[in-house]
Structures are given as C-alpha cells and as structure tokens.
Amino acid sequence: xxxxxESETQxxxxxxxxxxxxxxxxxxxxxxVLYDSYGRGAGWDNGPQNGFFPARxxxxxxxxxxxxxxxxxxxxxxxxxxSYAQLGQVVRVLGPLFLFVALIQPxxxxxxxxxxxxxxMAIVATSRWYAIGLTAVLVPVVCFxxxxxxxxxxxxxxxxEAALGY
Amino acid sequence: xxxxxxxMAGFQVxxxxxxxxxxxxxxVLGIIVxxxxxxxxPNGVAILLxxxxxxxxxxxxxxxxxxxxxxxxxxxxxSILFNIPGEAWSVATTxxxxxxxxxxxxAEALTAAFTAxxxxxxxxxxxxxxxxxxxxxxxxxxxxxxxxxxxxLTFCSFxxxxxxxxxxxxxSLCIGFLLAAVGLDSISGxxxxxxxxxxxxxxxxxLIVVIGLFGVSEIxxxxxxxxxxxxxxxxxxxxxVLRTWVGLPRYWATLLRSAAVGMWMGVTPxxxxxxxxxxxxxxxxxxxxxxxxxxxxxxxxxAPETAAHAAGTAALLPMLALGIPGSATAAVLLxxxxxxxxxxxxxxxxxxxxxxxxxxxxxxxxNIAGLVIVLATVPLFAAIMRVxxxxxxxxxxxxxxxxxxxxxxxxxxIWLMLLFGIVGYVFKKLDYPLAPLVLALxxxxxxxxxxxxxxxxxxxxxxxxxxxxxxxTLVVLAMLLLLWGPVSDVIGAARGRGRADEKPAAAE
Numbered sequence: 066x067x068x069x070x071e072s073e074t075q076x077x078x079x080x081x082x083x084x085x086x087x088x089x090x091x092x093x094x095x096x097x098v099l100y101d102s103y104g105r106g107a108g109w110d111n112g113p114q115n116g117f118f119p120a121r122x123x124x125x126x127x128x129x130x131x132x133x134x135x136x137x138x139x140x141x142x143x144x145x146x147x148s149y150a151q152l153g154q155v156v157r158v159l160g161p162l163f164l165f166v167a168l169i170q171p172x173x174x175x176x177x178x179x180x181x182x183x184x185x186m187a188i189v190a191t192s193r194w195y196a197i198g199l200t201a202v203l204v205p206v207v208c209f210x211x212x213x214x215x216x217x218x219x220x221x222x223x224x225x226e227a228a229l230g231y
Numbered sequence: 232x233x234x235x236x237x238x239m240a241g242f243q244v245x246x247x248x249x250x251x252x253x254x255x256x257x258x259v260l261g262i263i264v265x266x267x268x269x270x271x272x273p274n275g276v277a278i279l280l281x282x283x284x285x286x287x288x289x290x291x292x293x294x295x296x297x298x299x300x301x302x303x304x305x306x307x308x309x310s311i312l313f314n315i316p317g318e319a320w321s322v323a324t325t326x327x328x329x330x331x332x333x334x335x336x337x338a339e340a341l342t343a344a345f346t347a348x349x350x351x352x353x354x355x356x357x358x359x360x361x362x363x364x365x366x367x368x369x370x371x372x373x374x375x376x377x378x379x380x381x382x383x384l385t386f387c388s389f390x391x392x393x394x395x396x397x398x399x400x401x402x403s404l405c406i407g408f409l410l411a412a413v414g415l416d417s418i419s420g421x422x423x424x425x426x427x428x429x430x431x432x433x434x435x436x437x438l439i440v441v442i443g444l445f446g447v448s449e450i451x452x453x454x455x456x457x458x459x460x461x462x463x464x465x466x467x468x469x470x471x472v473l474r475t476w477v478g479l480p481r482y483w484a485t486l487l488r489s490a491a492v493g494m495w496m497g498v499t500p501x502x503x504x505x506x507x508x509x510x511x512x513x514x515x516x517x518x519x520x521x522x523x524x525x526x527x528x529x530x531x532x533x534a535p536e537t538a539a540h541a542a543g544t545a546a547l548l549p550m551l552a553l554g555i556p557g558s559a560t561a562a563v564l565l566x567x568x569x570x571x572x573x574x575x576x577x578x579x580x581x582x583x584x585x586x587x588x589x590x591x592x593x594x595x596x597x598n599i600a601g602l603v604i605v606l607a608t609v610p611l612f613a614a615i616m617r618v619x620x621x622x623x624x625x626x627x628x629x630x631x632x633x634x635x636x637x638x639x640x641x642x643x644x645i646w647l648m649l650l651f652g653i654v655g656y657v658f659k660k661l662d663y664p665l666a667p668l669v670l671a672l673x674x675x676x677x678x679x680x681x682x683x684x685x686x687x688x689x690x691x692x693x694x695x696x697x698x699x700x701x702x703x704t705l706v707v708l709a710m711l712l713l714l715w716g717p718v719s720d721v722i723g724a725a726r727g728r729g730r731a732d733e734k735p736a737a738a739e
Contacts, residue, residue: 073343080661087658087661091406098409098424101426112683113686113687115416115418115419116423118683119408119412119423119424125401125405131398155455158624163649166632169284186621186622191621208629216636220637221636
C-alpha cells in the first residue's frame with residue numbers, strides 16, 4: 066500500500082482529477098445499467114421483471130457515485146495520485162503483460178509466456194542473459210508439466226506445440 | 232452416546248495406514264492448489280475427482296476432503312505473504328495478515344491463521360458430529376425471505392462497520408451486484424447487460440475479478456515502489472509457534488464468536504466468504520483495539536480464518552444430512568458421492584454408517600495432519616520469497632493468466648483479468664474498498680434470487696421481510712448494523728473527534 070506522503074514530493078498526476086474521472090465513469094456505468102434495465106423491463110409483470118433488481122441497485126449506485134463526485138469538489142486536501150516515476154514503472158510491467166495476452170491467441174500460452182519472461186526481464190534488466198534464457202525456457206516447461214500433464218488442464222497451444230505433436 | 236460409539240468406529244476406519252497416507256498426500260496437494268491463485272479448493276477437488284473413481288469411497292473422500300483442508304491452509308499462506316488471496320474467503324485475512332508480515336511478524340500471522348483455521352474447522356466438525364440433525368431441520372424452515380435477510384445482514388454489517396468513505400463502500404457493493412447480474416438471468420432465462428456480446432453471456436466469474444483486483448493490481452502497486460518484491464519472509468520455528476499459541480487464549484471471545492458466526496453461515500448457505508467478512512467485521516466492532524484493524528492486528532487474522540473454516544466445514548453438514556450442498560466444494564464432493572453410488576441425505580447416516588462416520592473422523596484427523604504439515608512446510612513454500620522479484624513477478628502473472636483461462640477456457644477472460652487488474656490498482660489508490668465488491672459479486676445472484684422469490688411469494692409486498700419473528704429479527708439486526716456506522720460518526724463528531732481529522736484506514 067502506498068501512503069500519499071511517500072509520493073507528495075515528486076511531480077505526478079494529482080489525485081483530485083483522477084477521483085473525478087473515476088466518479089464520472091461510475092455515473093456513466095450506472096446510467097448504462099439503468100438504460101439496459103428499463104429497456105428490458107424493470108417493473109412488475111406477474112412478478113418482478115428481470116431488470117427489477119439491477120434497476121434498484123442501479124439507482125443506489127447512481128446516488129453513491131454522484132455523492133462521490135460532489136465530495137471530490139468539496140474535499141479540501143489534494144495529493145498526488147501517482148508520480149510520473151511510479152507511472153513509468155507500472156507501464157514497464159503493463160506493456161509486456163499486454164504483449165503476453167495478445168500473443169496467447171496466435172502463439173499459444175507457453176510460447177507467449179516465454180516471450181513475456183524475456184521482454185519483462187530484459188526491461189527490468191537486473192538479470193544476466195543466460196538467467197533470462199533459462200527462466201524463459203524452464204517456466205513454460207514446468208507449467209506445461211504441471212497443468213497439461215499432471216492436472217490435465219488444456220491451455221491454449223500454438224504452432225510450436227502442434228509441431229511437437231500436442 | 233450412540234453417535235459417540237459410531238465416531239469411535241469411524242476413527243478405526245480412518246486410522247488405517249493407507250488412509251493416513253491419503254490424508255498427507257491430500258493436504259500437500261491441497262496446499263499447492265491453495266497457494267496457486269485461481270486454482271483453489273473447489274477447482275482442485277474437481278480436477279482430482281476423476282482420479283479417485285477407482286478408489287474405495289471412504290479413502291477417496293478422505294483424499295478429497297484433505298485436499299480441501301490443504302487448500303484452506305494454503306490460501307492463508309499467499310494472503311499473508313503475498314497479499315494475494317488464493318480464495319475469496321481469504322480476502323479478509325489479507326487485511327491484517329499482510330500488514331503483520333510487513334512488520335516482520337509473518338510467522339506469528341501464519342501460526343495464528345493456521346491455528347484459527349484449525350479451531351474453526353474443528354468447531355465445524357464438532358457441530359456436524361453432535362447437532363447435525365437439529366440445525367439442518369432448522370435451516371429447512373428457511374424461505375427466500377429469510378435467505379435474503381441473511382444476505383442483507385451481511386451487506387449492512389459491511390457498510391456499518393466500514394471505516395472507509397461510506398459512499399465508496401456502497402458504490403463498491405453496487406458494482407459487485409451489477410457485475411453479478413450480467414449474463415443469463417437464472418429466473419427468467421433472459422440475457423442482461425450483455426449488449427450483444429457473446430463473451431458477456433457467461434457473466435463475470437468472481438475468480439477472474441478476484442485474480443485481477445487482488446493479484447495483478449498488487450503486482451502493479453509493488454512495482455510502483457521500484458521492482459522490489461513486497462512478499463514477506465517467513466521462517467517458522469517452534470519458539471514463534473509456541474509463543475503465539477500461549478497468547479491465543481486471550482482472544483477466546485473473538486475465536487468463539489467467529490466460530491459461532493461461521494457455523495451459522497455455513498449451515499444456512501451464507502457461505503465461508505460472507506462468514507469471513509462478518510467474523511472480521513464483528514471482531515473489529517467488539518475489539519478494544521478495533522481502530523488498529525487493518526494495520527496488523529492478530530485478531531484481524533484470527534477472526535476471518537476461524538469463521539471461514541467453521542463455515543466451510545459446517546457447509547458439509549446440510550450436504551451430508553440433507554443432500555443440499557452449502558458451498559461450491561461441498562457441491563463437488565456431493566457429485567463425487569453420487570458417482571460412487573452413495574445418495575447423500577438422512578438415509579446416508581443409516582445405510583452408510585461406516586462411510587459417514589469414517590468421513591467425520593477423517594475430518595478431525597485431516598485437520599490435525601493439515602496443521603502439522605502446513606506448519607512444517609511453510610518455509611518451503613515461503614522460499615519463493617527469496618527469489619528476486621524479476622523472476623517471481625512474471626511467474627505469478629503467468630499463473631494468474633492460466634488461472635483466469637482455465638475457469639471457462641476463454642482468452643477473453645485473461646483480458647478481463649487484465650482490465651480488473653488496472654481497475655483494482657486505481658481503486659486501491661483512491662481508497663475504494665475492494666472486499667465489498669467481491670462479496671456482492673459472489674453473493675449477488677443468490678441474494679437477487681432470494682429477493683425476487685420472496686417478492687413473488689408475497690405478490691410484491693415488502694411486508695414479507697417482517698412477516699415472521701425470524702425474518703423480522705434478521706432485518707432489524709441488519710438495519711441496526713447499517714445505522715451503527717453513521718450514528719457513531721455523528722456521536723463522534725458531536726464529541727469533537729469527527730472523521731475529518733481521522734486518517735481513512737483502508738480496508739485493503
């Protein structure tokens with residue numbers, strides 16, 4: 066958990082606009098829920114219709130989100146949501162992670178995992194190349210052994226596994 | 232007395248070398264399954280169920296229930312050391328367990344968690360042994376209105392006890408309910424909030440949301456402060472264990488209360504998740520050190536663990552006595568019983584006496600074996616923590632992705648996990664509590680079904696919620712808990728120590 070005080074000295078995104086953006090998104094979601102529920106029927110037709118419960122929750126949700134938005138304007142203190150340095154670190158993890166998930170479909174999970182490990186560890190750059198290579202090979206192989214062979218959980222496979230006969 | 236002699240006969244069945252071996256294997260497998268996020272107890276039991284079809288039913292059920300005990304114990308390890316709950320019922324354990332680990336008290340927290348689990352589970356087993364028929368027949372009297380009242384009580388206690396911004400707790404609860412509502416409506420069979428998407432028809436599985444909100448977002452929060460792993464070391468030695476045990480009798484009230492809440496929630500299908508949160512909430516309310524909860528208070532570990540395990544175990548009671556599974560794992564075990572040609576229900580106690588009492592005896596023994604094994608092997612599982620973060624992080628993320636994928640074999644679910652990871656990161660930074668979201672997501676469908684069925688029965692009149700003493704009492708209790716928070720705020724403000732100058736203590 067990050068305490069606000071840790072990052073207050075560094076430049077970064079301030080908290081208040083993020084708070085307002087999130088509250089606005091929540092209000093939008095509440096409106097979508099209400100639109101959908103009333104579109105399908107949120108009333109009583111020989112019993113509660115299927116939008117009955119979501120619509121009521123939707124109204125409470127809308128009220129709570131509006132209140133959070135109002136609070137964000139009244140709140141006297143403003144801190145840093147995330148400093149630019151921290152944001153950079155988060156992007157260094159999220160980038161390879163997005164790549165990993167995007168590669169699962171074409172390459173299969175195991176190869177994508179190997180690519181992910183190489184990219185992630187290269188970006189983090191705390192390991193020697195042979196350690197990176199060994200990890201990138203060993204982790205998918207162990208995963209394959211545990212999930213595919215021991216637990217018999219079929220995971221997405223790609224051309225490499227097909228070439229190896231799986 | 233008749234029960235007692237049956238139990239003794241059961242111990243003879245369970246105490247064969249072969250069955251003790253199965254117990255040990257089951258517990259170790261269970262710990263592995265519990266430590267891996269996204270696999271968890273029900274999945275582990277389900278995956279391994281086919282392997283046991285060739286076995287003798289008693290040995291098979293002993294192996295499967297030991298996997299279950301192991302998974303329960305394993306969940307506590309990741310919650311405390313990694314701040315990643317392996318199961319939804321370990322979420323509440325992270326609130327104080329992880330801060331304790333941060334303060335270098337990981338061994339104490341783990342010992343407390345395991346011991347509390349043990350106490351909770353044993354109370355559940357004692358309940359099954361002695362009062363099974365009584366409690367089960369009471370739960371039979373529950374109608375939809377009573378079920379909804381139990382859920383309402385859980386949600387209200389959450390808002391009432393929360394020290395976060397209450398509108399954020401409420402928004403979080405609503406998001407959980409609405410996520411649960413997406414997909415096929417179980418009553419009318421219509422699609423809701425899918426907006427034409429085939430992938431959304433399945434709805435949001437709570438495990439995917441949990442893996443994202445807790446697992447992925449925790450990694451993101453960790454890298455923020457440089458690529459140093461925040462997982463904590465745990466060297467458990469006998470001294471720490473004994474010292475923690477010596478301190479435990481001081482918390483007898485918390486343990487008793489949580490065990491009672493857990494057993495109640497387990498038998499009435501409130502479930503282990505609701506029980507763990509309720510146990511935590513009540514402990515926070517009644518403890519003298521309630522204000523310190525969330526900062527590493529041992530009671531905050533004891534209460535949810537005791538309640539969750541009492542509930543998880545007590546959930547087997549209606550399964551055995553009535554054939555109604557009280558939890559997902561109980562449902563999987565029920566499936567196993569049917570495969571072996573055993574029909575769970577009141578007749579099982581008469582026709583398959585040896586099996587039932589062998590199982591009950593194995594619950595006592597399995598828990599003792601579990602406690603010993605888990606205390607002995609924690610250093611092994613915690614050794615992962617000595618591996619640098621740049622190795623561990625990708626492995627955790629890959630396992631999270633695998634966990635998300637295996638739930639319904641869909642790559643879309645991995646994207647969802649990623650999305651919820653980012654949502655969790657933003658929510659944690661903005662002090663939106665995540666626990667109410669998960670709670671409402673898990674219980675949402677059942678709460679809604681109960682609500683709608685209750686209203687159907689009364690032709691839309693809300694009077695059904697105070698139609699009789701039982702449901703009326705539950706609803707009044709819920710309202711009291713809901714108002715407790717705001718009223719105590721007002722009283723606090725009147726005394727000149729309002730919330731404005733109080734640092735908001737995050738529940739996460």
